[in-house]
Amino acid sequence: MILVGERINGMFRDIRRAIRDKDPGPVQHWAKRQEEAGADYLDVNVGPAAEDPVEAMKWLVQVVQEVTEVPLCLDSTNYDAIEAGLRLCKKAAIINSVPADRPKIERVFPMAKEYGAKVIGLTMDRKGIPKDAEARTALAMEIVAAADEFGFPIEDLFIDPLVLPVNVAQDHGPEVLETIRQVKNLASPPPKTIIGLSNVSQKAVHRSLVDRTFVAMAMAAGLDAAILNLDDDALLDTIATARILLNQDVYADSYLKVFRSRRR
Amino acid sequence: MAVERIMERYTSRVREVTLGATAEQGGTRSHTITVGGDSTLPFLHFEGEVPHRPVLALEVNDVPPAWHQLLLEHYRDVLDDPGAWAAKAVRQFGADLVCLRLVGADPDGENRSPEECAQVVRRVLEAVKVPLIVIGCGDADKDNEVMPAVAEAGAGENLLLGIATQENYKTLTAACMVHKHNIIAQSPIDINICKQLNILISEMNMPLDRIVIDPTLGALGYGIEYTYSIMERIRLGALGGDSMLAMPVIVNVGYEAWRAKEANVPESEFPRWGDQPTRAVLWEAMTGAHGLQAGAHIVILRNPDALRLLRRHIEQLMVPNRA
DSSP: OOOEEEETTTTTHHHHHHHHHHHHHHHHHHHHHHHTTTOSEEEOOOOOOOSSHHHHHHHHHHHHHHHHOOOEEEOOOOOOHHHHHHHSSSOOOOEEEEEEEEHHHHHHHHHHHHHHHHHEEOOBBTTTSEEEEEHHHHHHHHHHHHHHHHOOGGGGGEOOOOOOOTTTOOOOHHHHHHHHHHHTSSSSSSSEEEEGGGGGGGSSSSHHHHHHHHHHHHHHOOOEEEEOOOOEEHHHHHHHHHHHHTTOOOOOHHHHHHHTTTOO | OOOOOOOOOOOOOEEEEEEOOOOOGGGOOOOOOOEOOSSSSOOOOOTTOOOOOOEEEEEEESOOOOOOOOHHHHHHTTTOHHHHHIIIIIIIIISSSHHHHHHOOOTTTTTTOHHHHHHHHHHHHHHSSSOOEEESSSHHHHHHHHHHHHHHHHSSSEEEEEEEBTTTOOOHHHHHTTTTOOEEEEOOOHHEEEEEEEHHHHTTTGGGGGEEOOOOOOTTTHHHHHHHHHHHHHHHHHHHHTSSSSSOOOEEHHHHTTTTTHSSSTTTTOOOGGGGHHHHHHHHEEEEEEEHHHHHEEEEESOHHHHHHHHHHHHTTSSSSOO
């Protein structure tokens, strides 16, 4: 399971202020903290409020890389900002993200190849997010076909079936799980799957419980990666336990401790 | 028709462990032995690296053991002198290393003192220049007295000391850390306990590249297939990136093979089983060959004839099979 730390995002007030005031403190705090919690990648998102997204992304990438060697997941709809970030990345990054929309596909895949980056493809197009798994999978197929067309390695492609908040779009949950299953049949080797986990519990009361229940279900469906809250110990314990129950790790009595300390 | 060659690509490899220390390294061994480092399943040279050939140890006891006559006849002239026994095992029989078993410490046997045991270790270290494995008598409390003395006597020699179990690992781990030795971590044909014990030992800050797994081996006819599946899972875990399973493996073949009835009963009792001396050698050699196929890096034997057969077998297995 590839864990992407979600916390360096301008949607959070402390990061938004840090970007505005050019104060590396909170950014570097969360970079280190998520690394210690076992992050395989750190998502970096300047947020919607950034005045100059390109400059903000460059600053974030630099500041984060001052304190950690964990590779980055550059999260923006502004591809100039992503490209500016990619130029500064010391390790192969993930581009987060591209929808099934031809102009954006033509912008992202050549850029990904140039910088050796992986790509997250969203199961949405200009019309938005479809409701059912079949339509989501069809959009995933478009992205897989595009990756193939651009000579992009399919195993470096992550399909994100787009989880929606359970309190407003409850009917999407099973469709997302089914999409995760179906995406695995699209190619050989298949693309990987990823979800932005915290989205499922937006504004819900029992956030941690919703997150960890859904992640276990998604892992059983074949999920490879998640962008998530690494500050949630119960969530990490659930992932470690799901890996054991899915026979992905060998059980030992201290398996929780080993999972939490696996990067150290 | 063209045959597609399916090859696995693993992300990790078995850790290397080095035994023994030369004069420059603070010991008195003529050379060191490194085991492990594999990046594929056993002997699949076409798929990954098998950088070090598996090594063969012969067992030496500190007191004359109650072994079968067929075994004792190889060692009759040296049974009273572990140093001479070790020298014979290395020089005459070609053992890569010696496994000294301190049976004499057993409280139900000769109940030798820790200092007496340490003296035997010194004697064997003087008699041979190959790296040394030292294993206690098997009584946990007594071994916890004896092995620290052994570790101290062998300080600088980078020994391989055993046996740590889930119930009794702290004293031996501490002794290995203080005097910089390697440790055998034994689990009862159980991958979960195997992993847990490695975690427990590493939590005492023992470096992971100083741990060797003893998965416990069943002899031919006595659970050998179960051992195989556990050892295969250990190797697959190591290759898949589980650092708590990525240790080289040692198997106690001589001991296990000679517990089997098939090695011990004469032809007169079971005429259809055939010539006992041949059968006994083959029982040990076949159990060892199985251990190698399952992923063993160090094989402890008793019969020099079995060692000879396995030596030839290893040479053949180590011929690169990249087509």
